[in-house]
Amino acid sequence: MTTVESLPNGMESLALYVEILQFYGRHMRAMDECRVADWTHDFTEDAVSRTNARPGPHVGRAEIEAGAEAAARKLLADGVLRRHCLSTLHVEEAPDGTVVARSYAQLVTTPKGGASELELFCTCVDTFVREGGRLLIKHRQVHRDDLPKD
Amino acid sequence: MTTVESLPNGMESLALYVEILQFYGRHMRAMDECRVADWTHDFTEDAVSRTNARPGPHVGRAEIEAGAEAAARKLLADGVLRRHCLSTLHVEEAPDGTVVARSYAQLVTTPKGGASELELFCTCVDTFVREGGRLLIKHRQVHRDDLPKD
Amino acid sequence: MTTVESLPNGMESLALYVEILQFYGRHMRAMDECRVADWTHDFTEDAVSRTNARPGPHVGRAEIEAGAEAAARKLLADGVLRRHCLSTLHVEEAPDGTVVARSYAQLVTTPKGGASELELFCTCVDTFVREGGRLLIKHRQVHRDDLPKD
Numbered sequence: 001m002t003t004v005e006s007l008p009n010g011m012e013s014l015a016l017y018v019e020i021l022q023f024y025g026r027h028m029r030a031m032d033e034c035r036v037a038d039w040t041h042d043f044t045e046d047a048v049s050r051t052n053a054r055p056g057p058h059v060g061r062a063e064i065e066a067g068a069e070a071a072a073r074k075l076l077a078d079g080v081l082r083r084h085c086l087s088t089l090h091v092e093e094a095p096d097g098t099v100v101a102r103s104y105a106q107l108v109t110t111p112k113g114g115a116s117e118l119e120l121f122c123t124c125v126d127t128f129v130r131e132g133g134r135l136l137i138k139h140r141q142v143h144r145d146d147l148p149k150d
Numbered sequence: 151m152t153t154v155e156s157l158p159n160g161m162e163s164l165a166l167y168v169e170i171l172q173f174y175g176r177h178m179r180a181m182d183e184c185r186v187a188d189w190t191h192d193f194t195e196d197a198v199s200r201t202n203a204r205p206g207p208h209v210g211r212a213e214i215e216a217g218a219e220a221a222a223r224k225l226l227a228d229g230v231l232r233r234h235c236l237s238t239l240h241v242e243e244a245p246d247g248t249v250v251a252r253s254y255a256q257l258v259t260t261p262k263g264g265a266s267e268l269e270l271f272c273t274c275v276d277t278f279v280r281e282g283g284r285l286l287i288k289h290r291q292v293h294r295d296d297l298p299k300d
Numbered sequence: 301m302t303t304v305e306s307l308p309n310g311m312e313s314l315a316l317y318v319e320i321l322q323f324y325g326r327h328m329r330a331m332d333e334c335r336v337a338d339w340t341h342d343f344t345e346d347a348v349s350r351t352n353a354r355p356g357p358h359v360g361r362a363e364i365e366a367g368a369e370a371a372a373r374k375l376l377a378d379g380v381l382r383r384h385c386l387s388t389l390h391v392e393e394a395p396d397g398t399v400v401a402r403s404y405a406q407l408v409t410t411p412k413g414g415a416s417e418l419e420l421f422c423t424c425v426d427t428f429v430r431e432g433g434r435l436l437i438k439h440r441q442v443h444r445d446d447l448p449k450d
Binding site for chain 1 (some may be wrong): 410
């Protein structure tokens with residue numbers, strides 16, 4: 001694995017880090033604004049998404065989309081705003097072109113007519129592949145700190 | 151509109167994204183440290199600033215400065231520390247050189263002798279122009295999630 | 301002092317900013333995951349670390365490590381998860397190669413079986429030097445907003 005740090009003159013690693021920041025800027029906003037199709041488009045067809053908030057993984061883009069649609073429908077029905085505040089990104093590249101991005105997300109939620117609150121915190125480890133020039137998520141592992149590990 | 155993602159080899163887009171991160175690192179700190187002149191200097195003379203926390207816009211740098219000065223004076227008088235934690239940035243460039251930056255801000259506030267708390271969350275959409283090499287805000291739209299849209 | 305902004309074509313400043321984001325992505329995660337040796341390795345042998353949460357500075361890597369080990373041991377014993385959410389970074393370079401990085405950190409803490417909460421907010425000013433190609437912290441000044449200045 002190589003990193004921006006181990007390649008201070010490696011503009012490719014540098015570009016990749018910024019590309020992933022930009023990716024999340026769009027990706028998180030798509031989820032937060034309930035644009036589910038835009039959000040789902042960031043996963044490969046065969047992507048796997050795991051979280052300790054669910055017993056089993058979501059396998060494949062269709063299953064991932066169905067889960068996101070249910071969540072978005074609930075937010076819209078309740079008039080709740082939820083924002084993924086992404087920080088503390090770390091990016092590593094494998095020689096085969098796979099990219100692992102680790103991020104922190106504070107989920108800030110505002111009920112209709114209420115105050116904004118930290119609803120939960122999670123870590124996210126995404127494995128990216130590049131298809132047709134675009135970075136896509138092939139594997140996602142989310143860990144909510146307020147829930148048991150498994 | 152082009153983005154860093156659609157131009158993976160486009161070092162200009164890359165540089166712009168980092169320049170805007172650096173811009174906000176300075177800009178938000180200026181506000182948080184009540185250096186109002188430094189902060190106001192980041193707007194064009196004819197800038198317009200809108201927020202759903204006020205009925206009408208602030209039009210022109212002088213009006214924007216007056217609003218910021220009142221806010222800073224109140225913070226200093228009360229001994230309150232307020233920090234803009236910026237995250238989840240997304241940047242788009244228009245062919246005419248205009249740049250639209252979308253960001254999330256958690257405002258963390260600490261009263262004198264008290265604990266730090268999430269006071270509010272807002273989204274910010276800034277439109278930048280370049281004057282004499284510097285990026286300046288020409289239009290700002292802030293939306294507090296705990297207040298109605300209009 | 302020069303900044304990314306004053307050098308819009310300066311890819312070196314740009315690279316440095318991203319390198320420091322990546323540095324903190326690894327550094328903060330090392331602390332949060334109680335990998336104290338990895339974290340301590342980011343300081344120079346003669347580093348000085350000051351915070352308004354302690355009367356005196358920690359001087360030298362060994363003293364810094366001892367402090368971090370005590371903190372990590374306590375987190376592990378209590379089953380508490382603590383995350384440093386870093387944002388709003390600003391980076392300046394001096395002509396002598398010294399780099400000053402200013403950051404905001406929200407510490408989000410989750411007790412065993414409990415909800416995640418904002419425990420505290422602090423600002424951090426790190427002065428970096430480069431040794432053997434790696435950026436190392438030579439001086440750290442942390443300020444917790446909920447504690448008096450001195």
